[in-house]
Amino acid sequence: MQRRLIGRATDIHIRPLNEEKATQAATDLLGELFIFSMITTDIDSHRSGNSEARKEEARNKALEEIKEKMEELEREKQMMKLRVAEVERVTGAGRGWPWVLPRAFTSGVAQAEPEPEPAAQQPTAA
Numbered sequence: 396m397q398r399r400l401i402g403r404a405t406d407i408h409i410r411p412l413n414e415e416k417a418t419q420a421a422t423d424l425l426g427e428l429f430i431f432s433m434i435t436t437d438i439d440s441h442r443s444g445n446s447e448a449r450k451e452e453a454r455n456k457a458l459e460e461i462k463e464k465m466e467e468l469e470r471e472k473q474m475m476k477l478r479v480a481e482v483e484r485v486t487g488a489g490r491g492w493p494w495v496l497p498r499a500f501t502s503g504v505a506q507a508e509p510e511p512e513p514a515a516q517q518p519t520a521a
Contacts, residue, residue, distance in 0.1 A: 412420065
């Protein structure tokens with residue numbers, strides 16, 4: 396079969412091996428197959444290890460990006476709180492709902508009436 400694969404003549408007579416040479420050839424073949432299988436297993440595990448390392452690195456990078464985005468959103472939230480506080484300070488709003496906007500912002504639209512101040516409680520005689 397080997398001769399046919401490499402294109403040599405197949406009609407020649409091949410002498411059979413004696414038992415010692417056949418045993419030695421089989422031992423060599425099994426040893427080489429074992430070594431080959433160990434090397435391929437090592438290469439596969441090395442590749443999968445690299446793949447796992449790359450996946451872990453990608454997960455860590457994505458997590459870091461999410462943390463940065465959260466920090467950015469937290470800063471924006473704080474800035475918005477400061478802006479709302481400034482608007483409330485300027486407009487006098489923030490004492491309750493509805494807000495009362497200055498005339499410049501309403502341009503003829505009816506403004507909501509401010510809420511009446513709660514009545515002061517009279518001390519009761521005990």
